[in-house]
Amino acid sequence: xxxWDDQKNREKVYQLLALLAVIGLGLFFYSNTKAxxxxxxxxTGFSFFDQVAGFEISESLIEYNSEDSYLQALVVGVLNxxxxxxxxxxxxxxxxxxxxxCRLSKNWPLAKLAQGYVEIIRxxxxxxxxxxxxxxxxxxxxxxxxxxxxxxxxxxxxxGIMFPSLEYSPVYLYMGVAFFLxxxxxxxxxxxxxxxxxxxxxxxPYVLYILGPLVILPLLIWFIGGSPLTLHLPKLQxxxxxxxxxxxxxxxxxxxxxxxxxxxxxxxxxxxxxQSVQKGQEEAAEALGLKSYLVLTLVILPQALRVIIPxxxxxxxxxxxxxxxxxxxxxxxxxxxxxxxxxxxxxxxxLISLIILVYLTFSLLTSLFMNWFNKKMALVxx
Amino acid sequence: xxxxxxxxxxxxxxxxxxVLLTSSTVFSVVKTSTLENIKLHKxxxxxxxxGLAGFSAxxxxxxxQGLDVDICRAIAAAVFGDVNKVQYIALSAQxxxxxxxSGEIDVxxxxxxxxxxxxxxLGLNFxxxxxxxxxxxxxxxKDRVSKISDLNGASIxxxxxxxxxxxxxxxxxxxxxxxxxxxxENNDEVTQAFVKGRCDALTTDISGLAAEKSKFKxxxxxxxxxxxxxxxxxxPVVRHGDDSWFxxxxxxIYALITAEEFGITSQNIDSFFKTKNPKIKRFLGITKGNGxxxxxxxxxxxxxxxxVGNYHEIFERNVGKQSxxxxxxxxxxxxxxxxxxxxxxxx
Numbered sequence: 136x137x138x139w140d141d142q143k144n145r146e147k148v149y150q151l152l153a154l155l156a157v158i159g160l161g162l163f164f165y166s167n168t169k170a171x172x173x174x175x176x177x178x179t180g181f182s183f184f185d186q187v188a189g190f191e192i193s194e195s196l197i198e199y200n201s202e203d204s205y206l207q208a209l210v211v212g213v214l215n216x217x218x219x220x221x222x223x224x225x226x227x228x229x230x231x232x233x234x235x236x237c238r239l240s241k242n243w244p245l246a247k248l249a250q251g252y253v254e255i256i257r258x259x260x261x262x263x264x265x266x267x268x269x270x271x272x273x274x275x276x277x278x279x280x281x282x283x284x285x286x287x288x289x290x291x292x293x294x295g296i297m298f299p300s301l302e303y304s305p306v307y308l309y310m311g312v313a314f315f316l317x318x319x320x321x322x323x324x325x326x327x328x329x330x331x332x333x334x335x336x337x338x339x340p341y342v343l344y345i346l347g348p349l350v351i352l353p354l355l356i357w358f359i360g361g362s363p364l365t366l367h368l369p370k371l372q373x374x375x376x377x378x379x380x381x382x383x384x385x386x387x388x389x390x391x392x393x394x395x396x397x398x399x400x401x402x403x404x405x406x407x408x409x410q411s412v413q414k415g416q417e418e419a420a421e422a423l424g425l426k427s428y429l430v431l432t433l434v435i436l437p438q439a440l441r442v443i444i445p446x447x448x449x450x451x452x453x454x455x456x457x458x459x460x461x462x463x464x465x466x467x468x469x470x471x472x473x474x475x476x477x478x479x480x481x482x483x484x485x486l487i488s489l490i491i492l493v494y495l496t497f498s499l500l501t502s503l504f505m506n507w508f509n510k511k512m513a514l515v516x517x
Numbered sequence: 518x519x520x521x522x523x524x525x526x527x528x529x530x531x532x533x534x535x536v537l538l539t540s541s542t543v544f545s546v547v548k549t550s551t552l553e554n555i556k557l558h559k560x561x562x563x564x565x566x567x568g569l570a571g572f573s574a575x576x577x578x579x580x581x582q583g584l585d586v587d588i589c590r591a592i593a594a595a596v597f598g599d600v601n602k603v604q605y606i607a608l609s610a611q612x613x614x615x616x617x618x619s620g621e622i623d624v625x626x627x628x629x630x631x632x633x634x635x636x637x638x639l640g641l642n643f644x645x646x647x648x649x650x651x652x653x654x655x656x657x658x659k660d661r662v663s664k665i666s667d668l669n670g671a672s673i674x675x676x677x678x679x680x681x682x683x684x685x686x687x688x689x690x691x692x693x694x695x696x697x698x699x700x701x702e703n704n705d706e707v708t709q710a711f712v713k714g715r716c717d718a719l720t721t722d723i724s725g726l727a728a729e730k731s732k733f734k735x736x737x738x739x740x741x742x743x744x745x746x747x748x749x750x751x752x753p754v755v756r757h758g759d760d761s762w763f764x765x766x767x768x769x770i771y772a773l774i775t776a777e778e779f780g781i782t783s784q785n786i787d788s789f790f791k792t793k794n795p796k797i798k799r800f801l802g803i804t805k806g807n808g809x810x811x812x813x814x815x816x817x818x819x820x821x822x823x824x825v826g827n828y829h830e831i832f833e834r835n836v837g838k839q840s841x842x843x844x845x846x847x848x849x850x851x852x853x854x855x856x857x858x859x860x861x862x863x864x
Contacts, residue, residue, distance in 0.1 A: 174758065175757050177639060189682075189686055190682040191682075191689075191697075273709075273710065274713065374668070374717045462701075463703065465700055467700065475700065477611070478610065478677065478678040479634075481614060481638055
């Protein structure tokens with residue numbers, strides 16, 4: 136048989152040609168850009184990374200000041216994006232599940248309320264909602280000197296919320312260790328309880344056994360350690376509060392906007408997931424005499440999760456990507472800081488590529504985790 | 518509105534990068550000279566600010582107005598003898614240089630500060646300064662702030678994409694003061710945040726502060742501090758690599774200054790045709806030579822002054838006494854009057 140007569144060979148040749156064309160196009164873009172930039176005397180490359188950034192950032196998870204490098208500034212931005220993405224995703228999932236379950240409630244007003252929430256939130260552009268929450272913050276809360284104090288040590292103003300912070304003591308570390316060890320003990324207890332149940336059918340209420348030590352042990356250590364409790368209270372000094380922990384209105388309004396918006400979508404996903412489980416399953420489980428929460432956790436949810444997880448993944452990705460709207464309301468996320476860097480160094484192509492790369496990495500990591508979770512939850516076929 | 522603007526911003530940024538990546542336009546622009554290209558398309562593409570009262574903002578009839586806009590009009594007058602052959606492209610502080618680099622616009626007249634980095638590593642050339650500015654602060658009268666050091670620990674609102682962020686950090690660091698930056702992408706949000714009390718101070722160029730203040734409901738409740746923390750020479754910008762186009766933009770600005778020096782205004786210019794002064798004869802193109810050297814019509818300078826006015830007229834009309842900004846000439850006066858504007862001779 137001749138080479139061309141085999142369909143597989145032909146396909147391979149076409150694929151090779153297509154690949155070469157893509158690579159060629161990429162190389163053409165690259166060399167063309169490079170030549171153009173050189174012609175116009177525009178500096179290229181990432182050598183600006185270790186230059187002094189020179190600008191301040193309003194909130195940072197790590198030490199940063201204007202004498203640090205651009206790289207450090209960009210890391211601050213990445214961490215700020217991660218902060219909003221992680222907290223936002225966790226809250227959005229919980230709120231979404233809650234609203235989704237409410238929508239299916241037999242309680243008519245509750246179900247309608249949840250439906251109204253979903254329809255309103257889902258149909259307003261996110262950026263508009265962000266402006267709305269930000270405006271609410273600056274409009275409703277008083278100026279910093281007339282700050283509200285709902286509890287002693289807690290201040291509410293249009294500069295954000297200020298909490299007292301705890302002064303660090305090594306006792307806290309031991310408390311954490313105790314908590315962690317109890318959790319590990321709990322994990323083994325759970326395995327043991329399962330084994331017993333499999334063998335004898337007897338149930339051990341292991342959750343109850345572990346809850347007590349989980350609270351009491353760290354408290355005990357705290358007492359033994361001399362019950363250290365030194366609070367740093369926020370104090371009004373000049374224009375702003377100093378001391379304590381402050382949460383900025385930019386962070387809060389971004390978080391609120393992202394969580395509410397995404398939770399409306401998640402609620403619909405959860406609802407569709409639960410409804411995808413046939414009614415017969417529920418009825419069969421009830422007929423076996425399972426309690427209603429067991430029906431939900433053992434029969435309905437494991438099957439519903441298979442439908443829920445894939446679209447949920449894209450909602451989690453959406454929230455992370457949408458967090459780049461932060462620049463509109465002054466939250467110093469990665470895009471915000473990359474923009475400032477772009478303006479000061481003029482390295483537009485490098486920084487846009489970097490932005491693409493960072494969001495791509497976030498998204499791929501999230502996908503990877505969710506795919507793993509999906510596999511774990513998928514129907515195990517024997 | 519805002520919403521679309523920001524989505525648009527991102528879109529424009531991506532488009533600009535795409536253009537830079539493919540950039541057949543860049544090749545064509547660099548190959549044929551900018552001036553020929555403009556004459557060919559019969560329009561000058563001028564990058565301006567989306568809305569800065571006194572410098573470039575659309576008026577109630579949707580016509581662009583301001584000092585920066587008048588520079589565009591003056592260039593169009595010199596090239597075409599028609600001030601209306603300008604296409605204004607509103608750019609954010611972020612987009613402006615990329616738009617110029619990629620060939621989207623022919624000249625950037627958008628209150629841009631002349632700095633070393635921009636002049637060198639951005640591949641740009643700065644024309645003569647059209648407005649000498651400096652960064653200042655606006656505060657609320659009730660806060661009783663009289664000097665910058667009173668702002669220690671304050672929250673300060675800034676717009677992204679300017680030299681302001683760097684100046685502010687430098688100044689506060691040098692003077693051992695602390696502050697919290699609140700950085701917005703869009704100017705309207707910056708002003709809103711300041712008015713609503715999210716920030717204690719608003720910082721940008723003094724002219725920009727005056728422009729914002731003129732728009733407030735109660736301008737008397739706000740004070741612009743007299744201290745200035747930076748030099749902000751604002752100048753039009755062109756791309757590196759086309760020197761003859763750079764020359765045209767340069768001498769259009771010098772023509773405005775020279776006209777003021779000679780006392781030639783848009784009103785009295787025709788009376789100068791009878792003049793015996795050889796310098797003025799050369800300037801107005803009665804003695805030929807200047808136009809040919811620049812690749813323009815011999816009446817280019819006449820057209821500029823006749824159609825747009827001299828520097829004094831432009832200044833007073835847009836930012837000076839006849840405007841709502843009411844800025845003083847100060848350092849923006851002619852060198853003869855103790856200012857900084859000085860033009861090389863037209864010979």
